[in-house]
Amino acid sequence: MCLAVPGEVEDIQGRNGVVNFGGTRRKVDISLIDELNVGDYVIVHAGFAIERMDEEDARQTLDLLRQLESAEY
């Protein structure tokens, strides 16, 4: 039920945006996020963007595995 999928914002028209999910495009309500720009990544739940997805944070999380390994071995 709380399934949400990341995608890239390609167009913005008022409270709606077009989000590209790996090639599939869908109209999405973006009114829950302020100051959204084309090119931003968002997480979409049941037709509404609920938050921005942060690329730098994603990189840091992936880096965590390497850090944990170097602490352990």
Added chain:
Amino acid sequence: MDLSSFHDRDAVQRAAKLLLRKAPRRQLTFLHVCGTHENTIARYGLRSLLPDSVRIVAGPGCPVCVTSTCEIDSMVEVAQDHARVFTYGDMFSVPGSGRSLRDARADGADVQVVYSLADAISIARKSPKPSAFFSIGFETTAPLAATTVLAGVPPDFYFQISHRLIPPAMRALLDAGEIRIDGLLCPGHVSTIIGAEPYEPFAREYGIPIAIAGFEPLDVMLALIDLIDQVDSGKPRVFNEYSRAVRWTGNRKAQRMIERVFETCDSEWRGLGTLPESGLRLRDEHRDLDVRNRFDLKPREPAPMPPGCRCADVLLGSADPSDCPLFGDRCTPPTPVGPCMVSSEGTCRIWYTYGGRGRG
């Protein structure tokens, strides 16, 4: 943005190796409260990668499964006697005390399954008639209804608000003390809205390690590693593994919309009973959109789970689906007995689909 590394086989196996090295000496039980987490765990067979001393159990993380029979029965009544009903697909087949919305549609009622509330609004604008939207879901979904109410709905469009809140349910579970919990794996998309902050009292007051996790297999593994480290260090805290989507204070705009439209209320969770301040209802100024305000609906009492069904224990995390004598025998996805087998987010349904325990 390339997120494929989060389900990369090699990365998950490296994380599994780390988990085995950190294997705790005493048995630890971690609880999650999210059907999407259970889906990731079962689908990728993550339980088979855990040390024997680590157990993950599923709590009441499926909003469809915990919606009360009274709410479902009322919406069946609305569909049969009063108005067109819009519902998310997950809710369509779940029976109340007897019938589901699917049954009502088979008998000719106008019940329409939608992917989004926005689709329901758009259909209602194009073909006007009295309509009611069955608004279920946790904090992730509640702002969708709130922002729609504030934007204005078509004439004769009403809501059955059946939203439930996760932190009050976690508190009730911990206070009930039915199972010993050594750590909580917290739901990423609920947290996207509410933030990481609301979990701090659980770490502080209950001394329980907390990890907010995303929904890829590596997300869950990293969160489990941190939970074990927290147990080891004896310093419980809130670890936000899903920082790419969860801010400390959450989505403030979405929270403000929820506050403007809804107020909290005691709420009945199917199988768990009434939990204090665990639900939402429309504030007085929006009460004219409440389906109960528009139609004269019969008063209802919650119905017990069907005889023999152990969904209540499964929702509490005190039984696995395979502990239920009906599971996979009388109770299967085409012939579900309890709510946890009906919804695609139900623990029984997920275990039936992927095999839950993930080890031979």
